[in-house]
Amino acid sequence: xxxxxQPEDQVNVAEGNPLTVKCTYSVSGNPYLFWYxxxxxxxxxxxLKYITGDNLVKGSYGFEAEFNKSQxxxxxxxxxxxxxxxxxxFCAVRAFNNNNDMRFGxxxxxxxxx
Amino acid sequence: xxxxxxxxxHLIKTRGQQVTLRCSPKSxxxxxxxxxxxxxxxxxxxxxxxxxxxRQRGNFPDRFSGHQFPNYSSELNVNALLLGDSALYLxxxxxxxxxxxxxxxxxxxxxxxx
Numbered sequence: 001x002x003x004x005x006q007p008e009d010q011v012n013v014a015e016g017n018p019l020t021v022k023c024t025y026s027v028s029g030n031p032y033l034f035w036y037x038x039x040x041x042x043x044x045x046x047x048l049k050y051i052t053g054d055n056l057v058k059g060s061y062g063f064e065a066e067f068n069k070s071q072x073x074x075x076x077x078x079x080x081x082x083x084x085x086x087x088x089x090f091c092a093v094r095a096f097n098n099n100n101d102m103r104f105g106x107x108x109x110x111x112x113x114x
Numbered sequence: 115x116x117x118x119x120x121x122x123x124h125l126i127k128t129r130g131q132q133v134t135l136r137c138s139p140k141s142x143x144x145x146x147x148x149x150x151x152x153x154x155x156x157x158x159x160x161x162x163x164x165x166x167x168x169r170q171r172g173n174f175p176d177r178f179s180g181h182q183f184p185n186y187s188s189e190l191n192v193n194a195l196l197l198g199d200s201a202l203y204l205x206x207x208x209x210x211x212x213x214x215x216x217x218x219x220x221x222x223x224x225x226x227x228x
Contacts, residue, residue, distance in 0.1 A: 004156075034216055043118070043204055043219035044157070051214040090156055094213075101170055102147070102217060104156035 002027035002093045006105035013081045014113055021076040021108045023091030031093050033074040035065055038088040038107070047089075050074060061085070081112045116141060118207050118220035126226045127195050135190040135223045139207030145169075146188040147217060148180060149204040157204055163188050164210055192225075200227045 003026045013019045025031055032051055036044040048059025050067045058064045065076045074091060091105045119138045127133050139146050145164045149157035159172035163182035182188045186207075192199055202224050206217035 006156075032214065036216075036219075041221070041224075043120075043221040044206075046216040046218070049214070049216055101159055101162075101172070103159070104149075106156045107154075 002031070002095050002101070002103045004091050004093050004103055004105040006089075006091055006108045008108050009106075010109045010111065012111045012113065015083050016080050019078050019081045019085070019110065019112070021089050021091075021110060023074045023076065023105060024072050025074060025091070025093040026072065027093050027095050029095055031095065033065075033067065034092040034094070034102070035059065035063070035074075035076050036090045036092060036104075038090065044090060047076070081110075083112050083114055086110055086112045118205055118218050120203075120205050120220035120223050122223060123221070124224045124226075126228060128228050129195055129197060131195050132191065132193045133195060133225060135192075135203050135205075135225070136187070137190070137205030137207075137220060138187045139205075140218045143207035143209050143218070144186050145208045145210045146182060146186065147206045147208070148188070148190045149206065150174070151202040151204055151222070153201070160190070195227050197227050200225060 005024045034049045035047040038044050050057050055067045063078050088107045090107050092102050094102045121136045147162040148160040151157045160174050161171040162169050166182045177193045179191045202222040204222045205220045208217045
């Protein structure tokens with residue numbers, strides 16, 4: 001069965017600095033990887049996905065993520081953080097040809113300080 | 115184009131009661147997944163419905179049951195409520211066969227058990 005680990009409960013960065021939110025995964029076969037963001041009292045909002053192809057994927061709001069197969073990682077990055085990026089971020093994995101079961105990490109709370 | 119809608123937004127119940135939560139999928143989607151998100155945790159997969167049948171189930175007891183209607187909307191039922199069932203319940207919709215597409219989430223129903 002697939003699983004996701006987000007090793008940091010919290011990440012703090014200053015506005016304008018680059019940010020990284022870490023994610024590692026475990027899955028049999030090729031993975032589909034996703035990042036979602038959650039604001040207070042809201043559902044999960046899709047940011048970006050890796051399916052196949054280029055290891056660097058770009059998503060919404062200036063976010064990007066790098067797929068590293070050898071390290072089984074899919075870290076979320078942004079070159080310049082905004083205060084409005086402060087939220088809860090979730091990494092998720094789904095096994096190829098398994099539409100049924102998406103596994104989420106425990107989440108990382110990102111705080112961007114002015 | 116309406117996204118995923120869930121009702122009610124908040125619900126307060128007491129132990130032993132039963133509850134029904136409702137979800138309408140995004141237009142064009144035929145598959146509904148339900149997740150439980152406890153405070154401070156990532157979403158946990160409960161089950162998924164497709165063609166009005168439960169297609170896959172996570173590690174949740176039989177107290178959790180569901181239904182999908184011909185219009186693809188879905189209900190989540192929880193019987194004999196426990197204090198530990200207090201959580202945000204998220205509905206996500208997708209299109210079966212579009213494996214490389216993300217699930218779309220509603221804003222959830224916040225269930226509090228007293």
